[in-house]
Amino acid sequence: MIEAVGLTKRYGAKTAVYNLSFQVRPGTVTGFLGPNGSGKSTTMRMILGLDAPSQGQVTIGGYPYRKLPNAPRQVGALLDAKAVHGGRHARNHLLCLAQLSGIPARRVDEVLGVVGLQDVARKRSKGFSLGMGQRLGIAAALLGDPQVLLFDEPVNGLDPEGILWVRNLMKSLAAEGRTVFVSSHLMSEMALTAEHLIVIGRGQLLADMSVTDFISANSADFARVRTPETEPQQREKLTAALTEAGGQVLPEQDGALRVMGLPLPRISDLAHGADVRLWELSPHQASLEEAYMRMTQGAVDYRSTVDQRAGLQQQLPPGAVPQPQPPVPGQGQPNWYAPPSPQQGGQPFAMPQGAPAAPPAPADANPYAAAPQAPAAAPSPAEHATDNTGTTDNKDAPR
Amino acid sequence: MAAAQVLKSEWTKIRSVSSTVWTLGLALVVTIALGLLISILSKNDYDSLSREDKITFDPTYISFAGMSLGQLAMIVFGVLVVSNEYSTGMIRTSLAAVPQRATFLFGKIAVATVLAFLVGLATSFLTFFIGQAMLGEYKAQIGDPGVLRAVIGGALYMTLIAMFSMGVAAMLRSPMLSLGILMPFFFLISSILGNVEATKKIGRFLPDQAGSKIMQVKSPFDDDTPYGPWGGLAIMVAWTAAALIGGYVLLKKRDA
Numbered sequence: 181m182i183e184a185v186g187l188t189k190r191y192g193a194k195t196a197v198y199n200l201s202f203q204v205r206p207g208t209v210t211g212f213l214g215p216n217g218s219g220k221s222t223t224m225r226m227i228l229g230l231d232a233p234s235q236g237q238v239t240i241g242g243y244p245y246r247k248l249p250n251a252p253r254q255v256g257a258l259l260d261a262k263a264v265h266g267g268r269h270a271r272n273h274l275l276c277l278a279q280l281s282g283i284p285a286r287r288v289d290e291v292l293g294v295v296g297l298q299d300v301a302r303k304r305s306k307g308f309s310l311g312m313g314q315r316l317g318i319a320a321a322l323l324g325d326p327q328v329l330l331f332d333e334p335v336n337g338l339d340p341e342g343i344l345w346v347r348n349l350m351k352s353l354a355a356e357g358r359t360v361f362v363s364s365h366l367m368s369e370m371a372l373t374a375e376h377l378i379v380i381g382r383g384q385l386l387a388d389m390s391v392t393d394f395i396s397a398n399s400a401d402f403a404r405v406r407t408p409e410t411e412p413q414q415r416e417k418l419t420a421a422l423t424e425a426g427g428q429v430l431p432e433q434d435g436a437l438r439v440m441g442l443p444l445p446r447i448s449d450l451a452h453g454a455d456v457r458l459w460e461l462s463p464h465q466a467s468l469e470e471a472y473m474r475m476t477q478g479a480v481d482y483r484s485t486v487d488q489r490a491g492l493q494q495q496l497p498p499g500a501v502p503q504p505q506p507p508v509p510g511q512g513q514p515n516w517y518a519p520p521s522p523q524q525g526g527q528p529f530a531m532p533q534g535a536p537a538a539p540p541a542p543a544d545a546n547p548y549a550a551a552p553q554a555p556a557a558a559p560s561p562a563e564h565a566t567d568n569t570g571t572t573d574n575k576d577a578p579r
Numbered sequence: 580m581a582a583a584q585v586l587k588s589e590w591t592k593i594r595s596v597s598s599t600v601w602t603l604g605l606a607l608v609v610t611i612a613l614g615l616l617i618s619i620l621s622k623n624d625y626d627s628l629s630r631e632d633k634i635t636f637d638p639t640y641i642s643f644a645g646m647s648l649g650q651l652a653m654i655v656f657g658v659l660v661v662s663n664e665y666s667t668g669m670i671r672t673s674l675a676a677v678p679q680r681a682t683f684l685f686g687k688i689a690v691a692t693v694l695a696f697l698v699g700l701a702t703s704f705l706t707f708f709i710g711q712a713m714l715g716e717y718k719a720q721i722g723d724p725g726v727l728r729a730v731i732g733g734a735l736y737m738t739l740i741a742m743f744s745m746g747v748a749a750m751l752r753s754p755m756l757s758l759g760i761l762m763p764f765f766f767l768i769s770s771i772l773g774n775v776e777a778t779k780k781i782g783r784f785l786p787d788q789a790g791s792k793i794m795q796v797k798s799p800f801d802d803d804t805p806y807g808p809w810g811g812l813a814i815m816v817a818w819t820a821a822a823l824i825g826g827y828v829l830l831k832k833r834d835a
Binding site: 272 | 584585587588589591595596597598665667669671672673674675676677678679712760834835
């Protein structure tokens with residue numbers, strides 16, 4: 181059990197972690213998510229007693245790490261797979277760590293076997309691929325057969341077979357009653373591995389809940405609507421009708437429409453009323469990735485902009501109409517993952533067969549995602565629709 | 580218990596990287612080779628020396644002339660032993676395994692010091708005997724007064740140079756920064772300060788100049804140094820202790 185209470189870390193004027201309180205319980209895999217620079221690694225280092233918190237404390241089994249009796253036999257960690265001396269053999273690397281913790285040398289050969297590095301045990305680790313380095317780091321974490329395990333980005337650089345292996349390893353370690361705390365950027369991987377999530381952004385706690393709760397609390401399901409591709413004016417017509425009825429419509433890259441704020445039957449009725457045929461009308465439930473993006477979009481430190489390629493593009497022949505590219509999700513489109521329009525109360529469309537409604541997010545659970553919900557921050561649906569139709573017009577014109 | 584584990588682990592670390600063999604081997608070979616060369620030259624030049632210089636002719640110290648270059652390899656050894664932990668990031672893994680930072684740092688320094696002393700001892704005796712063999716009729720005997728002290732002192736000097744470098748590296752953490760400060764300091768700045776008349780009085784309290792006094796059997800003719808061989812070594816020990824304490828205080832205080 182890892183417990184943080186009011187954990188704060190400042191580096192000069194910059195606050196890396198602010199007032200973080202959470203518990204990591206034994207018996208489950210707990211995922212630790214957050215954008216780059218959100219304070220994940222700093223938190224991990226504070227758990228291990230490497231960095232001293234400015235305020236608050238973090239304990240493992242009731243003790244701060246530096247006071248934990250026989251710490252390396254209780255806690256194993258993978259912080260950085262590249263943190264090895266490249267000139268040292270893999271086996272010697274593990275051997276010196278084992279000796280440091282009073283672990284017998286035969287355990288080194290055991291863990292080398294567990295991570296599948298027994299054949300390169302006497303190779304210098306500077307020749308290792310990133311995936312082999314990760315395996316070596318995981319071997320180091322397993323050395324003391326600890327009850328608490330911390331992994332910082334363990335699947336970085338692993339091949340699909342390795343990812344599957346890590347996933348099963350985490351699950352089996354948790355099933356043995358251990359505490360497993362894993363940070364990762366790979367949402368699809370987290371959705372499969374973790375049962376519980378701790379999400380931070382800009383050093384503050386954004387969410388501490390189970391994966392299923394997280395998705396339902398932070399996702400806005402939407403409907404994907406496709407009109408006949410041969411008749412672009414039908415799409416304009418439908419967009420106008422849906423917008424008028426209070427829906428929010430965003431174009432997708434392949435020409436489909438993403439409709440939020442209207443139930444499926446209502447979309448069908450509106451299309452029928454506008455005399456528009458539909459090729460597709462499908463419900464879409466958000467993935468962990470979308471739920472995560474929605475929650476953390478306000479807390480991202482490093483954001484990409486649309487590549488303008490000023491002065492780099494070829495001169496178009498006179499008279500040619502430039503062909504605008506459909507926007508890439510998340511680039512220059514701040515509201516792509518925005519929460520549903522406020523009047524729907526966070527419920528974009530009701531599932532037709534009366535599926536249980538997703539529990540609304542607690543008001544205080546999501547300070548960042550709340551910001552774009554303010555009417556001033558979110559462009560009105562009408563603005564959006566005009567933008568979008570403008571884009572699609574241009575795109576279709578040369579055809 | 581924890582200390583024994585750290586010593587064992589540090590021994591594994593130090594013997595499993597090739598830089599240990601390279602730096603210590605270089606210290607030994609360079610010191611002996613340069614000492615041999617200068618011993619030959621001194622023997623050939625003996626007749627052209629002034630009467631005063633003939634009286635203070637110090638065959639022991641001459642055979643240790645290679646130390647000025649050999650000590651640089653010792654500096655590299657001391658710096659790499661400590662800063663390798665930082666440049667590779669191993670320090671986090673190490674400190675997570677040994678949360679008692681004093682045990683960790685001084686265990687590491689102890690292992691490296693013993694190794695440096697053994698290599699220093701071998702270097703010192705070899706360079707003395709080889710140098711004396713080259714000096715022929717002007718040579719000193721190991722049983723002469725002060726000679727054994729100078730030879731063992733040579734080993735202590737090399738050890739203390741390595742320890743001082745470990746302390747500096749523990750403070751600075753970066754190998755490039757540590758070497759960039761230590762190498763020019765010991766190779767150039769210290770000898771410039773010691774040879775310019777105005778700064779001579781300050782220069783001789785620097786660790787290498789004070790420490791090298793232990794290797795002299797006869798003082799130069801106009802020598803007015805206010806300390807003897809052991810006094811000089813004590814000054815060097817003080818410098819080394821200051822560097823090590825500084826390194827420990829910073830390690831204790833800093834985030835890893």
